[in-house]
Amino acid sequence: MDKLKNKVAFITGGTKGIGRGIAESLLKLNMNVAITSRTQSAAQEAADELNNANSGEGNVIGIEADVRDYDSQKEAVAKILDKWGQIDVLVANAGLGHFGNISELTVxxxxxxxxxxxxxxxxxxxxxxEALQNSEGYIFTISSLAGTNFFAGGSAYNASKFGLTGFSQALMLDVRDKGVKVTTIMPGSVATHFGGHEPSSDDDWKIQSEDMGQIVSDLLQMHPRTLPSKVEVRPSKPPKK
Known part of the structure; x- marks a missing residue:
């Protein structure tokens, strides 16, 4: 934990779900965390809640940013560097899903x-x-088991996660000689608000957001000689159909 104290993490889409679970775990390691949302109000509300709940030394800032806009991402990075002077971890978590038969899926x-x-x-x-190369940092991309397993009605989502898994593995090979580590985490069913779902006790069998946070925390504390470049994770006991 001491080696991660005051390190800086940048989490896209960190206001709820997997991103928020990761933010909570990193705060327990006394890291500083920047979370983004498409609106400043949502980002600030989540940051305030995380700061109020955190008894450690790390703290959180909320930034309005849209991953679909490269300039927006550069501005978010500039704000983080202005605040803390470094970025040690990127968690590329922001994502969404549209599902349906190809005849119904819109452009x-x-x-x-x-x-x-x-x-x-x-x-x-x-x-x-550039900031991650300067810090010899760590990149986490949040893919999905849908990045290797296709299903009907998932053409857009499957394609995005297949592509993300491939991108992440090539990225890992591109940057490891610069001292930057890359892991793509591929979860199965997670109890989140994804797709408008409202988590409830019916989701207790699923991976929880804090479980995803623990994975990231554990990987950050692994001996630097070892890199789990692709991690598949699934519920251990899914309900019987």
């Missing part, structure tokens, strides 16, 4: 899924890479 839904889940990660990485 706008396809474009939004690819631009958020795939191009948005490229923008986040590109905007942050």
């Amino acid at each position: 706008d839904q396809w474009d939004e899924t690819i631009s958020t889940n795939l191009t948005g990660v490229f923008y986040s990485v590109k905007a942050t890479l």
Whole structure:
């Protein structure tokens, strides 16, 4: 934990769900965390809640930013560097899903899924890479088991996560000689608000957001000689159909 104290993490889409669970875990390691949302009000509200709940030494700032806009990502990075002078961890988490038979899927839904889940990660990485090379930092991309397993009605989502998994593995090979580590985490069912879902006790069998946070925390504390470049994670006991 001591080696992570005052390190700085940048989490896209960190106001709820997986991103928020990761933010909570990193705060327990006394890290400083920047979370983004498409609106400043949502980002600030989540940052205030996280700061109020945190008894450690790390703190959180909320930034309005859209991963689909490269300039927006560069501005977010500039704000983080102005605040803390460094970025040690990027968690490219922001994502969404549109699902439906290809005959029903709209062009706008396809474009939004690819631009958020795939191009948005490229923008986040590109905007942050110089700072991460300076700190010899760590990049986490949040893919999905849908990045290797296709399903009916998932053409846009499958394509975005297949692409993200491939991008992440190539990125890992591009930057490891610069001292930057890359892991893509591929979860199965997670109890989040994804797709408008409202988590409840019916989701207790699923991976929880704090479980995702623990994975990131554990990987950050692993001996630097070892890099788990791709991590699949799934519920251990899904309900019987």
